[in-house]
Amino acid sequence: MNFVRQMIFMVCILAGCGTLRYYPMPIPAGEAPAIMPSIATAASNLGYRQWSSVNEVHVSPNVTLDLFYHLGDDGSLKLTMMLKDKNASEQDIAAGKATADQLFGQAVALRRATGFPSTTVVVQPEAPKPGFQINIGR
Secondary structure, eight states: OOHHHHHEEEEHHTTTTTTTEEEESHHHOOTHHHHHHHHHHHHHHHTEEEEEEEEEEEEEETTTEEEEEEEEETSSSSEEEEETTTOOOOOHHHHHHHHHHHHHHHHHHHHHTTTSSSSOOOOOOOOOOOOOOOOOOO
């Protein structure tokens, strides 16, 4: 976990600003980095505010819920859900998790529909063909 993310979590915990829940996501560690752009796109398609970096997508579906999809140290995808009510009920937590699951389901469907490969494919440019040039000067 990078330093900035650790600081954000510590500030939230120390301030008592909300209820935090952590969930592992059902995707192989090798596939996790490749689905991050799909999560950001799905969030945008649903009209949610989102911010993304290489290792994290932060989604804010509404004023009371923040979802952080991030890569763990082992490369697996994790979800940190923060409800901005420090006394959130189990019903509120379940509703937040349902929103997170809906978003993740749409991201997986989007990834499958676009057919992006899970690994980066490098296409080499075609080698120049041999030719010759004649310069005639007077």
